[in-house]
Amino acid sequence: MSRLTQTLIPPSQRLSAEALDDALNLGAGDALSKRTGFLIMLTLSGVIAIAGVLTDSTATVIGAMIIAPLGTPILGIAWGIVTGHPRRVLSSILWVLSGVVIVIALGLVFAVFVATPESLSTNSQVIGRTSPSLMDLMAALATGFAGGFAMCRKDLSAVMPGVAIAISLVPPLGVVGVCAGQGQWPEALGALVLFLSNVFALVIAGSIVFTVAGYARDPGSSPTADRRRAYAIVVTLALIIALPLAANSIASIAVARWSVSIRNVTADWLGDESGGHIHGPVQWSGLTATVSLTTPDGSTPPLDDLQEEIAKTVPSYIGVVVDAGQGTELVVQ
Numbered sequence: 226m227s228r229l230t231q232t233l234i235p236p237s238q239r240l241s242a243e244a245l246d247d248a249l250n251l252g253a254g255d256a257l258s259k260r261t262g263f264l265i266m267l268t269l270s271g272v273i274a275i276a277g278v279l280t281d282s283t284a285t286v287i288g289a290m291i292i293a294p295l296g297t298p299i300l301g302i303a304w305g306i307v308t309g310h311p312r313r314v315l316s317s318i319l320w321v322l323s324g325v326v327i328v329i330a331l332g333l334v335f336a337v338f339v340a341t342p343e344s345l346s347t348n349s350q351v352i353g354r355t356s357p358s359l360m361d362l363m364a365a366l367a368t369g370f371a372g373g374f375a376m377c378r379k380d381l382s383a384v385m386p387g388v389a390i391a392i393s394l395v396p397p398l399g400v401v402g403v404c405a406g407q408g409q410w411p412e413a414l415g416a417l418v419l420f421l422s423n424v425f426a427l428v429i430a431g432s433i434v435f436t437v438a439g440y441a442r443d444p445g446s447s448p449t450a451d452r453r454r455a456y457a458i459v460v461t462l463a464l465i466i467a468l469p470l471a472a473n474s475i476a477s478i479a480v481a482r483w484s485v486s487i488r489n490v491t492a493d494w495l496g497d498e499s500g501g502h503i504h505g506p507v508q509w510s511g512l513t514a515t516v517s518l519t520t521p522d523g524s525t526p527p528l529d530d531l532q533e534e535i536a537k538t539v540p541s542y543i544g545v546v547v548d549a550g551q552g553t554e555l556v557v558q
Contacts, residue, residue: 234438238378242440249301266294271328275335275399278350286396291386293395295324299424303431306458307441328395332402342407354400355415357422358474365423368392369430377438392423425466432459486538491516494531513544532557
């Protein structure tokens, strides 16, 4: 081991490969007990997480994060990649998929308790998990590194509950099921992307930590295990998840800036003398922005002035509509 590796993972604190394999492999040791325990705790954490989401209770959702066991097979994927055991990777993936199916199915069942689909749009637990960004991936990667080091080092096991809270695996799946059950497909897709980004981040960070820790060279590893292959897989996974999240982040920033610009230009167009008033934030439907306003006499200034300013403010492919109330909508761009 290099000096840097020994600093990060001191030999006296390094967990043996056998112990780490027993912790991350649901098929090792007392497999029946591990698997039944996994399914029981996953189901219960799913129920708790979904109940917390529907009641908009942060404390309840945090409790579900702590007891959720999905992190074990996800890090098991990284462990199988580094040690060169494809069957272990496949087995861990299947356990993760089983967890995905169970929690989403629970979410679909619990969706009947949602008063209206619109109520989900004001639920902070749903809103915070339906539009993942690149910063979510950065946080997940840092959490993954913390989890990897905690698994490798005997003296860091106490941080695992914090890792479970930070990575948030089960709540996004609960949101997927609830939103899908109410026909909110864009929100369901966003929550699923958040879950997948967290999974990939754990696999990426875990693979790097396990490789740096030297487990690829341990006697229990496959003869075909090598560092380059592990890093190649890590880079591929990173690109798969980082590119769409980066695109979503850029789009979110652009929409926020356009919203401010459209609102400001519309306010200037109304002017103080008209007595007009803009209601709420700019609403988006696809690439169309809608500004809601009212004027004392129901009339608005000449539309040509607003059209000219909007054309200077936002790209031509962005549609802008002014909702003047009483069923009157003015197409600006």
